[in-house]
Amino acid sequence: MQPALAPTYDGSTRLFFTIGHPVGQIRMPRVMPAVFQALGVNAAWLTLDIAPGELTAAMTGLRRIRNLDGLSITIPHKQGALAVADRASNRAKAAGAANLLRFEPDGSLTADMVDGIGFVEGLRVRGFEPAGKRVWLVGSGGAGSAIAAALCEAGVSALALTDLDRPRAERAAARLADLYPGVALSAVAAVPDGCELAINASPCGMYEDDPLPFDPARLAPGTMVAEAVMKPPVTALLERAAALGLPVQPGRPMLDHQLVHVLRFFGIHADTGTVLRAIPD
Known part of the structure; x- marks a missing residue:
C-alpha cells in the first residue's frame, strides 16, 4: 500500500x-x-x-x-x-x-x-441493541448527558445515573424525564438491579493512576461494559471487565460513528x- x-x-x-x-x-x-x-x-x-x-x-x-x-x-x-x-x-x-x-x-x-449518536451507533454495530434495556450510566457531564439523551431516544426501558456530584445527576434525570416520559429515570449511588449495560462516561480512566469508575465485579454475568474514554484505547475498567468474562465496548467507536x-x-x-x-x- x-x-x-x-x-x-x-x-x-x-x-x-x-x-x-x-x-x-x-x-x-x-x-x-x-x-x-x-x-x-x-x-x-x-x-x-x-x-x-x-x-x-x-x-x-x-x-x-x-x-x-x-x-x-x-x-x-x-x-x-x-x-x-x-x-x-x-x-x-x-x-x-x-x-x-x-x-x-x-x-x-x-x-x-x-456524542450520544456516535455512542449508540457504535453499540449497534457491536451487536448490542439498546431498545428495551436497563442501563446504568456513570458520569452525567457533557458526554454523559449526551449519551443519556441518545439512549432515551433509542428506547431504553430504564436509565439510572450516577455522579460524584449527586445533584448534577438528579438534574440530568429530571431534564430527561420531561422529554422522555416512557423511560424510567433515576439518580442512584450504586449499580441498580437488573442492569444490562454499564457505561463509564466520567473522565476516570484517562490517567494511569485513576481509580476505577465502578467495580465490574458487582455486575451480573453478561452485562455489557462500555467506555466513553478513548485514550488509552483499553482502560483499566475494560481490562477488569474482560478478565471477568463480561462483554466490553471501548470508547473509540463513539467518535468513529x-x-x-x-x-x-x-x-x-x-x-x-x-x-x-x-x-x-
Missing part, C-alpha cells in the same frame, strides 16, 4: 479546532487529515487548549477568525459551549451540553451534540462507509 500523501494547505484551507483541557488525548487532529483527503476537502483540524472558565473569553477572539468554520468541544467545556451558542439543536438542549459549534455567516453560533454527523453539521456531505474506511487505525 502506498503511504498517504501529506495534506497540502494554502490560503483557501478551512480551519477546525477541537477545544478542551487537557488536549493530549484528542484523536481528531490525527483522524481528520485522512478523512478530508478521502473526501477531497481542503481543511485542517487542530486542537486548542483552553483552561476551565476561559471559554467565553476565548470565543470572543475565535468569532473574529474569518476562515474558522467550526469547533468540536470536549472536557470540560461542553456545558459552556451550549451557553455561548446563539441557537442549539433539540438534542443539545436535551443533553444540556454541546460538542459542536458552527460559525454562521452572520457571526452567530449554532450548537449541536452528536459520529464523524459523518460532525461533517454534515459543518456542511460536508459524505456517506458513512467512506468516512469509516478513511479513519486511520
